[in-house]
Amino acid sequence: MDTLLTLVADPAAWLALLTLVVMEIVLGIDNLIFISILSNKLPEAQRARTQRLGIMLALVLRLGLLGTVAWIAQLTAPAVTLFGHAFSWRDLILLGGGLFLVWKATREIHHHVVHAEEERSAAGSAVQLTVAGAIGQILLLDIVFSVDSIITAVGMTEHMPIMFIAVISAVMAMLFAARPLSRFIDRNPTIVTLALSFLFVIGMTLIAEGFGTHVPKAYIYVAMAFSAFVEAMNMLARRAKSKRAMGTGQ
Template sequence: MDTLLVLFADPAAWAALLTLVVMEIVLGIDNLIFISILSNKLPEAQRARTQRIGIMLALVLRLALLGTVAWIAQLTAPAFALFGHAFSWRDLILLAGGLFLVWKATGEIRHHVTHEDDVSGKAGSTIQLTAAAAIGQILVLDIVFSVDSIITAVGMTEHMPIMFIAVIAAVMVMLFAAQPLSRFIERNPTIVMLALSFLLVIGMTLIAEGFGSHVPKAYIYVAMAFSAFVEAMNMLVRRAKSKQTISSSE
């Protein structure tokens, strides 16, 4: 207890905590977008529960991994070499997660572009997932993002209490933001394509990092923010034109 009091009396510890919370929230955006898109494919009554379960699984995984931080640190050590390139277990996890994310995002984009729901003409055909299947897919991505998140935390501070608080704070933000984000994505179909494009880019980034090519995440998130800003402007323009059309028809 005395150690905690000394730690939180240190301004540097507070700065590290604030920085780490922001970093964990930014890294959690990818996971949150994926959870929102998947949960929107479920019946409305199951969406909020599925989102909560997915996010709480992310919290449990990250806290559990923090408890094995020494083992997590070893994941960055080379495990084997292939074609002259050394791969670590972290690289393999990132590769698997990136491939899964690319496969999932590509399938969803194809689904939206070809309007398969309209072609089928069957009632309820838009629902392609069960809650268990959605939670299973969320869990797969939770593992990938949790490992990446914990390795980032370990690299930023050596104090376990700071890591635990930062992870819990970031997941709580995700928990409160999940339903508003899900409703926003559902109300704006163009946002779905933009979000899927983000997931595709993130998947390719994970694959690149799995092969040892570091991609600065700041570039990715700045590009995502700019794209979101442009789409927001387009939405405002469409809304203004819609109002003008309604006014002229009256």
């Protein structure tokens, strides 16, 4: 209790909490995009429940991992050596997650581009995805992103209460943002390809991190923000053109 009171009265602790909350929210964007895209392949009635379940699983995983901070710290120690390069368990987890994300994004981009017309017809609806299948894939990526998130938290502060509050705050933000993001992606098909491209880049980043090459995430997110801005301008231009066409037709 005394420790908590000390942290509450410490401005540095508040600054660390704010910084870590922002960092955790930013790191959660990757997870949220994946959950939104995957849940949109389910029937409308099952999407919100699947999103909530996937995000709550992320919360459970992250809080569980926070309870094993000593074990998490060991994940960064060399575990195996392949081709003269030492890999830690964290590296192997990031490699596996990155490869899965690249494969998944590539497969979804191919399906979205090649079968777009089929999906618009009743007979050729999208490849069916069960709730269990969606949750399984979300859980797999939750593990990868959770390990990365917790290692980041451990590296930024040594105070467990700050880590717990930051993780819970970030996941709650994901929970509130999931449905609006999912609806926005569903209403704007061109956004799907852009979001899948983001996931592909994130997967490549995870692979690079797994091989020990640090890629500043600020570069990735700035590029993503610029691409999203360009696409937003294109959407506004298409909407204005559509309105002009309707006005001319009248």
